[in-house]
Amino acid sequence: MAKPRGDISDMVVTTGVMADLFGFTQRHITRMVNEGVLERQAPGRYSLLTNIKRYLEFVRTGHVSAEAEEAEAKYLEEKALHEAAKRKMAELKLAKQRNQLHAASDIELLLTGMLVTFRNRILGIPQKVAPKVIGVKNLAEISDTIASELLEALIELSEYDPAMFAGGDIVEDEDDPAVQGDPESGSPAS
Incomplete structure (x- = not known):
């Protein structure tokens, strides 16, 4: 049997140990990290003392700390920028496919x-x-x-002759909703 340790301040545990400790699944632990409730040191590695304190604070107050909320806001902002860039790329691809961009x-x-x-x-x-x-x-x-x-x-x-600009290098991506639909009418496929 393992001898109890008096000091857990430097103890690092795995996702599985965190899940067992809190009575959650490993997926729920990951979700709590993404929500800013828990803090991961490295992939699959958690500071035990820090995360016990963070979880207890979350249970007591019902919300995450200010820095976690700030991190969540920054994440959402970055995600929005990423989505905007993906949309712009899809619009450019569609314009090229419609022979409106060269x-x-x-x-x-x-x-x-x-x-x-x-x-x-x-x-x-x-x-x-x-x-x-x-x-x-x-x-x-x-x-x-x-x-x-x-x-x-x-x-x-x-x-x-607009056909002089048409190229044969466009590959239609059927999984991309931005390029589906009728290129002449601009309406989505049904």
């Missing part, structure tokens, strides 16, 4: 391609127009030919 690298690649094509088109105009205006003496006809080629190049630049 990666900067995709935009850069598309615009670079469009501008290179436009540049080459503009630089090619002299070679294309020169044979058409050779021997033409009428200034208005030369001007019309040049303007027509420039207008054709500008029309080509203005032809925006």
